[in-house]
Amino acid sequence: MSDLAKSFAATKFVPPPPASALSEDPESHYVSDSSSASSMSSTGTLRPTTGQTPSGPSITWNDYFTQELYLEHIFDNKSRAKYHVYVTPPDTIKAPLFVLHHGAGSSGMSLALFARELKMLLPDAGIISLEAREHGSVVYDAEGNVNSDLSIDVLSSDMVSMLKLTSAKLGWPELPTMLLVGHSLGGAVVTETAKSGVLGDRVLGYAVLDVVEGSAMDALKSMQSYLSARPKSFPTVDAAIDWHIRSRTLRNLASARASVPPLLMMIPSGVWVWKTDLSRTEAYWENWFSGMSSKFLTAKGAKLLMLAGTDRLDRELMIGQMQGKFQLYVFPTAGHFLQEDLPEKTAEAIAEFFRRNDRNTLVLPPKVSDLIAQGKKV
Numbered sequence: 001m002s003d004l005a006k007s008f009a010a011t012k013f014v015p016p017p018p019a020s021a022l023s024e025d026p027e028s029h030y031v032s033d034s035s036s037a038s039s040m041s042s043t044g045t046l047r048p049t050t051g052q053t054p055s056g057p058s059i060t061w062n063d064y065f066t067q068e069l070y071l072e073h074i075f076d077n078k079s080r081a082k083y084h085v086y087v088t089p090p091d092t093i094k095a096p097l098f099v100l101h102h103g104a105g106s107s108g109m110s111l112a113l114f115a116r117e118l119k120m121l122l123p124d125a126g127i128i129s130l131e132a133r134e135h136g137s138v139v140y141d142a143e144g145n146v147n148s149d150l151s152i153d154v155l156s157s158d159m160v161s162m163l164k165l166t167s168a169k170l171g172w173p174e175l176p177t178m179l180l181v182g183h184s185l186g187g188a189v190v191t192e193t194a195k196s197g198v199l200g201d202r203v204l205g206y207a208v209l210d211v212v213e214g215s216a217m218d219a220l221k222s223m224q225s226y227l228s229a230r231p232k233s234f235p236t237v238d239a240a241i242d243w244h245i246r247s248r249t250l251r252n253l254a255s256a257r258a259s260v261p262p263l264l265m266m267i268p269s270g271v272w273v274w275k276t277d278l279s280r281t282e283a284y285w286e287n288w289f290s291g292m293s294s295k296f297l298t299a300k301g302a303k304l305l306m307l308a309g310t311d312r313l314d315r316e317l318m319i320g321q322m323q324g325k326f327q328l329y330v331f332p333t334a335g336h337f338l339q340e341d342l343p344e345k346t347a348e349a350i351a352e353f354f355r356r357n358d359r360n361t362l363v364l365p366p367k368v369s370d371l372i373a374q375g376k377k378v
Contacts, residue, residue: 059258061086064112065129071165078142083131083162084108088119090126090176094360096204097126097176098350101159103184103211103337104288105278107136107262110183113255114339117347122354126176130162132189135276136262137162150284155185156192160199175199179354180206183339187211188288194299205302205357207350210338212305213292214314220285227279233271237261240272248335255340293317297325302357306349308334327353 061068065086074080086108090097098118100111108129115127132155133139139147139158167175180203182190187208193199194206230247234240241260244250250259264272293316296303303326305317310330313321321328329349334341 059261061109061112064109064116064258065127069166069169071162071169073161073165079140079147081133081139081158081161082137083158083165084136085131085162085166086112086115086129087166087170088115088127089170089172091124093173093176095124095126095176096122096354096358097128097178098354099159099163099178099180099190100127100129101180101182101186101189102129102131102135103182103186104281105135105263105274105276106183106337107131107259109262110255110259110337111181111339112258113252113343114346114350117344118350121347121351125354128163128166130159132185133158134281148280150281150288152188152192152284152288153196155189156196156198159189159193163199175202177204177359178202179204179350181209181350182206183209184211184336185288188216188292191292191296191299194301195295197300203301204359205304205353206299207304207306207353208296209306209346210308210312210334210336211289211292212307212312212314212317213289214316215312216289216292217286220289223285224279224282233267233273234264235271237264237272240264250337251335251341252343255337255343259340293320296320302353303327304329304350304353306331306338306346308332308336308338327356 065088067087067089069083069085069087071083071085072080073083098115100108100115102108102110108131111129115129119125119127131137132150134148134150137158139149141147163175163178178199180190180194182188188211190206191208194203231240231243234243237260240263241253241256244256244260245253250256263275265275266272293314296305297316297320305326306329307313308331317326320326331338331342331345339346
């Protein structure tokens with residue numbers, strides 16, 4: 001059984017410090033052709049630090065969502081799942097549902113600040129932040145062994161299952177109109193789901209945050225080196241938060257205080273280690289991103305790509321952009337975790353993307369037959 005599965009019910013959560021008044025990057029977001037340095041290389045640059053992260057009242061999931069659900073399900077083959085999601089239901093039956101999926105090694109809380117900002121911009125909207133297996137959700141086979149299959153089609157199927165189980169749990173008459181939002185690996189998952197068409201016309205569109213096939217495949221070559229260089233453990237949660245900021249893995253202290261603690265678990269020796277062993281996922285890395293650009297461009301629905309630099313665009317996407325097949329936002333001041341570094345600006349872009357494509361607000365021109373019937377000239 002994996003370390004995550006063992007700790008799933010037993011791990012004690014040590015609350016992180018509070019969100020501070022630390023300001024986000026002041027630069028405004030814009031659509032741009034400027035590029036930025038690779039987020040992979042930026043993680044090796046340590047900022048000077050006092051060695052101390054301020055402490056205070058805890059930050060928990062209910063600072064950002066209204067419900068935390070554990071969704072248990074038994075499949076036809078007798079395997080079973082215990083899915084974990086954070087939810088803020090839509091206020092009305094016609095309101096949209098934003099479906100958020102985190103990246104590899106992250107958790108549903110990596111989109112927490114972004115979710116709060118999005119809710120302020122679209123008060124009626126619902127938000128659900130999913131956690132993948134080995135990242136907060138656990139799936140067991142018929143013999144009770146942990147199923148650690150992280151293939152892209154499996155993760156997509158898990159995502160659909162979590163949506164349907166949440167809908168049943170909360171008594172929704174049907175799935176709302178949805179906009180899928182995925183960061184890094186999550187971007188590959190939402191793209192796969194959109195391409196599969198399994199959710200039908202309930203998917204209005206999908207947004208992918210800082211991942212494209214070309215740069216992702218290139219980055220995989222150095223991923224093991226990066227993983228071997230990062231700390232294996234931390235003496236405290238505060239130390240882990242401090243490392244994420246000093247290494248520039250994250251550039252927003254308020255977000256780090258919310259998103260870092262769920263990545264860790266305490267072991268008997270008293271130190272904190274990563275819940276998800278990313279090195280063990282190497283067998284799936286190419287599977288996650290291979291063919292992603294084509295899927296992104298050809299799946300049904302409105303398309304949004306948000307990047308921390310245009311150097312991440314591969315050739316296929318460059319051609320697609322010139323053909324107007326998707327909307328592009330670039331945040332050159334953000335790192336790879338752009339939804340954490342700039343949650344307000346990311347939410348503004350997603351809200352604008354939704355409004356632009358919202359079927360309920362689209363005004364179609366009158367039919368010629370109706371104009372003729374009204375005696376008007378056409």
